[in-house]
Amino acid sequence: MSAVALVALVRDPIDVGVLLAAVANDAMGATTLFLGTVRDVNDGRAVSGIEYSGYEPMAEREMHAIATEAAMRWAPARVAIVHRLGTLSLGEASVAIAVAHPRRAPAMDAQRYVIEELKRRVPIWKLEHYVDGTREWVDPTRQPREPGAGIGNGNAASGVASGVTTEAAT
Amino acid sequence: MRIKVLLFASYADAIGSPSVELELPEDATVADLVRQLRSAPGAAHLPARPLVAIDQAYARPEQRVAGATEIAVIPPVAGG
Numbered sequence: 521m522s523a524v525a526l527v528a529l530v531r532d533p534i535d536v537g538v539l540l541a542a543v544a545n546d547a548m549g550a551t552t553l554f555l556g557t558v559r560d561v562n563d564g565r566a567v568s569g570i571e572y573s574g575y576e577p578m579a580e581r582e583m584h585a586i587a588t589e590a591a592m593r594w595a596p597a598r599v600a601i602v603h604r605l606g607t608l609s610l611g612e613a614s615v616a617i618a619v620a621h622p623r624r625a626p627a628m629d630a631q632r633y634v635i636e637e638l639k640r641r642v643p644i645w646k647l648e649h650y651v652d653g654t655r656e657w658v659d660p661t662r663q664p665r666e667p668g669a670g671i672g673n674g675n676a677a678s679g680v681a682s683g684v685t686t687e688a689a690t
Numbered sequence: 691m692r693i694k695v696l697l698f699a700s701y702a703d704a705i706g707s708p709s710v711e712l713e714l715p716e717d718a719t720v721a722d723l724v725r726q727l728r729s730a731p732g733a734a735h736l737p738a739r740p741l742v743a744i745d746q747a748y749a750r751p752e753q754r755v756a757g758a759t760e761i762a763v764i765p766p767v768a769g770g
Contacts, residue, residue: 556770572769573698573699574698574769575696575698575743575746575762575764577746578743578746578747578762579769581746581747603769603770614769614770615769615770635770638769638770639767639768639769639770640767641748641767642767642769643698643741643743643762643764643767643769644767644768644769644770645698645699645700645765645767645768645769646768646769647699657699657700657703657765657768658768659700659765659766659768660766660767660768661766662766
């Protein structure tokens, strides 16, 4: 049984139940669920939605590689990653990650690894749509517009989490 | 040799196409390909060392491009 439970790019809303079911088995005492969702303000600008596109075959390949790395490093973790493409509204989930492990600490560590590597390596891009009608490609390597404003670092889909893992939403 | 290069997101917008064809010497490297791409119309603002993938794996600047099935120049990624 592969420890990579599920890797997929989808265009419809993400069904988190599918991820949870994919990683579940009776040996697992802890399951984390991370959702990245579209945030209303990025870099000081009011966002109305985000259009996600990807180099799809390579994105799937990198997501699979990351899931495999996490599953091996935190064995016997089971990992599921689903990323959505297309145009998303505020509050919609662009990415979902589920990790199951017999113990909570490795489950959380593996999940953190998966989202950080996904943001670093997976060839997916965001075209932000702003309330004022303009659009711009998000470039996380660029300096924020208002340094020190405390609004974020160029990623509109932030770590707004639900389920077992929780990060503060702005 | 004639090489087709896939472009995405801001790079495709800048050059006005999702792909370009370049004429390169047989011993060309990724760095050579990037240098030539940056001389294309609209491509001057591309970084000197963008991410490049050969056959869907990230490639080093000194890597040869001959024999590749698919080459892509990849803007800063922003998934999640």
